[in-house]
Amino acid sequence: MDNKPKGLTLLDGLSALGLLAATLMVFFYAPVEAVMGPVQKVFYYHVAAGWVGMLSFLFAAFSGGIYLKRGDMKWDRLSVAGVELGLVFSLINVITGAIWARPIWNTWWTWDPRLTTVAIMLLVYAAYLMLRAGIDEAEKRARFGAVYAIVGFISVPLTFFSIRLSRTIHPVVIGSSDPEALGKFNMTGPMSATFVVSLIVFTILFFDLLWHRYRLAKFAHQIEIARSADSAIEGE
Amino acid sequence: MSPLRLYLRAIAAMTAKDLKAEWRSREMFSAMLVFGLLVIFIFNFALEMKPAERGALTGGILWVTLAFTGTLGLNRAFAAEKDRGSLDGLLLAPVDRSAIYLSKTLSSLVIMLATAAVLLPLYSLFYNQNLLLPGILLVILLGCSGYVLVGALLASMAVQARTRDILLPILLFPVAIPLLVAAVKATGAFLAGVNLSEIQPWLLLLAAYNLIFLAVAFMAFDYIVEE
Amino acid sequence: MEPVIQVSRLVKRYGIKPALRGVDFSARAGEFVAVLGPNGAGKTTFLRILASLVKASSGNIRVAGYSLPRQAAEARLRLGMLGHQPMLYGDLTAAENLLFFARLYNLPDAGKRIETVLDQVGLLRQRNDLVRTFSRGMQQRLAIGRAVLHNPQVLLLDEPHTGLDQEACEMLDALLRQVASQQRTIVLTTHDLARAAALASRFDVLSHGKFLASTAADQVPPDGILAFYRQALEAAR
Numbered sequence: 001m002d003n004k005p006k007g008l009t010l011l012d013g014l015s016a017l018g019l020l021a022a023t024l025m026v027f028f029y030a031p032v033e034a035v036m037g038p039v040q041k042v043f044y045y046h047v048a049a050g051w052v053g054m055l056s057f058l059f060a061a062f063s064g065g066i067y068l069k070r071g072d073m074k075w076d077r078l079s080v081a082g083v084e085l086g087l088v089f090s091l092i093n094v095i096t097g098a099i100w101a102r103p104i105w106n107t108w109w110t111w112d113p114r115l116t117t118v119a120i121m122l123l124v125y126a127a128y129l130m131l132r133a134g135i136d137e138a139e140k141r142a143r144f145g146a147v148y149a150i151v152g153f154i155s156v157p158l159t160f161f162s163i164r165l166s167r168t169i170h171p172v173v174i175g176s177s178d179p180e181a182l183g184k185f186n187m188t189g190p191m192s193a194t195f196v197v198s199l200i201v202f203t204i205l206f207f208d209l210l211w212h213r214y215r216l217a218k219f220a221h222q223i224e225i226a227r228s229a230d231s232a233i234e235g236e
Numbered sequence: 237m238s239p240l241r242l243y244l245r246a247i248a249a250m251t252a253k254d255l256k257a258e259w260r261s262r263e264m265f266s267a268m269l270v271f272g273l274l275v276i277f278i279f280n281f282a283l284e285m286k287p288a289e290r291g292a293l294t295g296g297i298l299w300v301t302l303a304f305t306g307t308l309g310l311n312r313a314f315a316a317e318k319d320r321g322s323l324d325g326l327l328l329a330p331v332d333r334s335a336i337y338l339s340k341t342l343s344s345l346v347i348m349l350a351t352a353a354v355l356l357p358l359y360s361l362f363y364n365q366n367l368l369l370p371g372i373l374l375v376i377l378l379g380c381s382g383y384v385l386v387g388a389l390l391a392s393m394a395v396q397a398r399t400r401d402i403l404l405p406i407l408l409f410p411v412a413i414p415l416l417v418a419a420v421k422a423t424g425a426f427l428a429g430v431n432l433s434e435i436q437p438w439l440l441l442l443a444a445y446n447l448i449f450l451a452v453a454f455m456a457f458d459y460i461v462e463e
Numbered sequence: 464m465e466p467v468i469q470v471s472r473l474v475k476r477y478g479i480k481p482a483l484r485g486v487d488f489s490a491r492a493g494e495f496v497a498v499l500g501p502n503g504a505g506k507t508t509f510l511r512i513l514a515s516l517v518k519a520s521s522g523n524i525r526v527a528g529y530s531l532p533r534q535a536a537e538a539r540l541r542l543g544m545l546g547h548q549p550m551l552y553g554d555l556t557a558a559e560n561l562l563f564f565a566r567l568y569n570l571p572d573a574g575k576r577i578e579t580v581l582d583q584v585g586l587l588r589q590r591n592d593l594v595r596t597f598s599r600g601m602q603q604r605l606a607i608g609r610a611v612l613h614n615p616q617v618l619l620l621d622e623p624h625t626g627l628d629q630e631a632c633e634m635l636d637a638l639l640r641q642v643a644s645q646q647r648t649i650v651l652t653t654h655d656l657a658r659a660a661a662l663a664s665r666f667d668v669l670s671h672g673k674f675l676a677s678t679a680a681d682q683v684p685p686d687g688i689l690a691f692y693r694q695a696l697e698a699a700r
Binding site: 137 | 477478479480
């Protein structure tokens with residue numbers, strides 16, 4: 001096993017400091033929003049997590065495509081790492097969203113296009129993990145995973161589009177599920193600064209975790225090789 | 237003969253083979269038909285459909301029924317090839333692998349449309365609501381073809397997994413949602429006699445879904461069958 | 464003259480497990496090679512790679528003058544394969560099955576060719592029976608017919624005698640001898656040494672993903688094949 005690369009240690013520190021800085025900014029720098037009050041502060045993490053979730057899935061589809069072209073297992077490991085991180089961040093996105101929606105929209109959940117799309121997206125990638133779990137042979141698992149990561153990622157904007165279209169043609173009667181209408185606010189200077197910092201910090205965190213997850217997969221692979229070498233010696 | 241003509245002939249031969257075998261056994265068709273009728277009946281009791289509410293629900297019921305029956309057929313189409321080892325026979329043939337995918341899609345589509353051709357009039361009869369409108373038939377065609385295009389690709393992976401009996405709907409439903417939403421809305425709109433200009437976005441979405449996933453599947457299928 | 468099958472430094476790994484570890488192999492037109500080896504030696508994988516059903520992890524493979532996997536479609540036109548499963552359709556008749564494959568291979572004058580092949584495998588009378596109703600042996604015979612239907616330059620056979628009765632085995636042997644006499648290249652895997660001795664012109668021993676030994680049939684006395692096989696495996700220990 002190789003030692004932890006210096007770059008990764010650096011990235012670890014950067015993520016930790018960044019998260020600390022972003023949190024401090026959220027609580028002490030960004031002003032309390034006039035109408036919604038302190039709960040609005042969840043917005044900074046909520047949007048950043050949503051952005052990183054999408055970035056992860058895009059990354060997974062992209063790495064899957066490269067795996068199919070090159071057949072190098074490295075890209076499969078990156079693709080899986082992307083999906084797993086995407087699931088985590090999207091879940092953070094949904095949960096923080098629900099925390100915000102409870103006081104603002106007066107409900108934990110609405111069938112708003114964005115919300116629904118993220119929920120369906122979570123199901124797509126849960127299906128991805130199930131597909132992989134059902135296949136024993138590593139290369140086949142990688143190929144199928146890559147194909148599904150691509151198909152799934154393409155379906156996401158179509159899903160969003162179809163749900164939004166269905167809302168505009170049929171106006172929603174019970175309550176307003178349009179985030180533009182209820183809970184909309186204008187960002188002041190410090191708010192924008194905090195928002196941008198959160199976005200950057202979460203993106204750094206994404207690459208940090210991606211690297212860790214990739215190394216984990218590589219080590220798992222090396223252990224598998226070592227094990228099979230052991231059993232081969234026993235078999236002789 | 238030109239390569240394209242050879243390619244098309246191979247697709248025709250494989251599709252004809254599937255349909256001939258299905259015509260003999262009617263395994264898939266009868267299972268899909270009975271299952272589809274059961275789903276319609278269960279909806280009837282579950283929703284206790286009153287005549288006034290029926291119109292709004294028809295599109296939804298119809299497409300849930302078609303989606304369920306569709307997965308039944310798609311799984312079977314590939315499981316049969318896999319179990320008898322005949323997929324190897326097709327892979328050994330001197331044709332591009334995408335021809336295998338396209339022929340499976342075509343034969344599954346024909347069987348799904350045949351099922352719909354029986355289910356639709358029966359639904360119209362049971363609920364006294366005419367579904368046999370040209371607009372709805374177009375939606376059925378576009379919806380089923382989009383469903384089968386993606387479904388055949390995913391089924392070719394699902395049947396190779398240990399969990400193949402349960403995997404296909406889990407893989408297929410979440411990515412088929414835009415298609416199903418569009419199909420349900422378009423069907424409902426045609427039933428309500430809405431202006432064509434308002435239905436157009438849905439028809440375009442259905443067409444786009446077909447094209448996008450045809451292109452994706454065309455490129456991806458090779459990687460699924462090649463070991 | 465270029466060999467019909469030319470394989471060099473072929474490696475195939477499944478995950479991290481090597482199935483073939485640097486295989487070199489070549490066969491000329493008219494050669495009938497029996498690949499012998501214990502279970503798990505990599506025989507099936509080797510044949511499936513030659514048939515372009517499985518991609519090699521690395522190495523050069525040429526079949527009938529075409530490089531795999533790049534020119535796989537060209538190569539496939541010239542090779543026939545008989546695997547563990549019959550690759551037939553139960554709901555079609557014997558003749559319909561062959562007609563389907565004739566179409567895939569774009570055979571001219573398919574009807575006549577199908578007639579000939581059905582006669583060769585002794586199924587002319589059952590031509591219009593559904594394959595579903597066939598016994599295992601009859602299905603295997605039809606599968607043999609399917610493999611030779613397009614008169615391939617290269618014939619790959621994976622344990623073809625499995626599940627055949629005595630009569631069917633003799634029929635298969637006669638058919639194989641006839642194919643071999645037409646300057647075709649046949650590669651057959653088996654662990655039935657006696658059968659291999661009676662048919663092949665060359666014996667290659669494959670074990671643990673490597674070829675250990677090769678000999679022409681006329682270099683081995685008629686009852687010496689077992690000794691040759693054991694010696695090859697012993698030497699590798």
